[in-house]
Amino acid sequence: MNYIGSKYSILSYIDEVIEDFVKPKKVITFCDMFSGTGVVAKYFKEKGYNIIANDIEYFSYVTLKGIVENSDELKFEKLEKKRIDPFICLNGLNGKKGFIYKNYSLGGTKKGKFKRLYFTDENASKIDAVRLKIEKWKKKKIIDDGEYYYLIACLIEAADKVANTASVYEAFLKEIKKSADKPIRIEPLSLTLKNVKCDIYNEDSKKLIKKINGDILYLDPPYNSRNYDTNYHILETIALYDNPKIKGKTGTRVEDTKRSNYCLKNKAIIELEDLIKNAKFRYILLSYNDEGIIPISEIEKIMKKYGNYKRYEKRHKRFKSDNSKEVKKNYTIEYIHCLEKIIV
Numbered sequence: 001m002n003y004i005g006s007k008y009s010i011l012s013y014i015d016e017v018i019e020d021f022v023k024p025k026k027v028i029t030f031c032d033m034f035s036g037t038g039v040v041a042k043y044f045k046e047k048g049y050n051i052i053a054n055d056i057e058y059f060s061y062v063t064l065k066g067i068v069e070n071s072d073e074l075k076f077e078k079l080e081k082k083r084i085d086p087f088i089c090l091n092g093l094n095g096k097k098g099f100i101y102k103n104y105s106l107g108g109t110k111k112g113k114f115k116r117l118y119f120t121d122e123n124a125s126k127i128d129a130v131r132l133k134i135e136k137w138k139k140k141k142i143i144d145d146g147e148y149y150y151l152i153a154c155l156i157e158a159a160d161k162v163a164n165t166a167s168v169y170e171a172f173l174k175e176i177k178k179s180a181d182k183p184i185r186i187e188p189l190s191l192t193l194k195n196v197k198c199d200i201y202n203e204d205s206k207k208l209i210k211k212i213n214g215d216i217l218y219l220d221p222p223y224n225s226r227n228y229d230t231n232y233h234i235l236e237t238i239a240l241y242d243n244p245k246i247k248g249k250t251g252t253r254v255e256d257t258k259r260s261n262y263c264l265k266n267k268a269i270i271e272l273e274d275l276i277k278n279a280k281f282r283y284i285l286l287s288y289n290d291e292g293i294i295p296i297s298e299i300e301k302i303m304k305k306y307g308n309y310k311r312y313e314k315r316h317k318r319f320k321s322d323n324s325k326e327v328k329k330n331y332t333i334e335y336i337h338c339l340e341k342i343i344v
């Protein structure tokens, strides 16, 4: 998924920094506090670390439960007993005119005040049919929790591939683009086989930090004013499937309690310091780029209060939808601020 701030392309850089700064020797607990797509958590799980992964967004939590927490290949035993292959079954379903169709396709919205073209009619109704089927299997106990989250994670990934957006959901395109015109296909996502401990959370970092401890705390909070809840509102609705009240041209969710303090200039610094102060982890690594709303000097100042500080940096290709006209350079500098915490 083309996710704002995804660290997919710099995983080995994060790893190199850890090798240099932490020099891990034994099995350790790695916490990915702002996990998003879960790529960082998954990468370190594959390396054999015990994992704590968290994100405030429910669609991210579902992905973490589905593809990070699940260890062995899922068997779908009860479905298999009925000779049902989940993917053949889901891909073969006829569309249903449910919430996604009624609110985010042209066919579903043509009589309303706002016409929305996030998905073709066929794909929107297919998303509804698949989501409803997964829920039905769960209700009838034909799939267990792990299988349930895994299938929704696969649906989220598949829906994102056929979304008619430039990349995020704060707007849709006027004409259906080529990739959005293709029929949606639910594909199995890869799983790691390592059997390590994984704890997955769906909490505000400020609360969670008081309940956990470990060795490495990796922080990758939002770095600008772009909130994830509005940018990914449709994925959140597919995950929750809760028939929410929605508003305006883009149909964002009305109830919006997850605005991150890291997106607010006047709150981000306080929020970060609070997190570092309360962290019961020896090593804290913070990914932040040179265009983030917290100045680098402030981060350094905060971290130095709590122990030994070191900063690493690397050029990183800019996120696709950040290419607005007024921005000239096509890269950002990705810093990793490292702290060995002395005052724990």
Ligand SMILES: C[S@@+](CC[C@H](N)C(=O)[O-])C[C@H]1O[C@@H](n2cnc3c(N)ncnc32)[C@H](O)[C@@H]1O
Binding pocket: 003, 004, 005, 006, 007, 008, 033, 034, 035, 036, 037, 038, 039, 040, 054, 055, 056, 057, 060, 203, 204, 205, 206, 220, 221, 222, 223, 228, 260, 261, 262
């Ligand atoms: C820069 S993204 C992380 C990207 C992730 N490292 C990846 O590679 O996919 C920041 C994430 O922080 C989450 N977030 C924002 N505020 C949060 C908070 N207070 N507590 C927990 N998660 C939060 C957002 O939902 C978003 O997924």
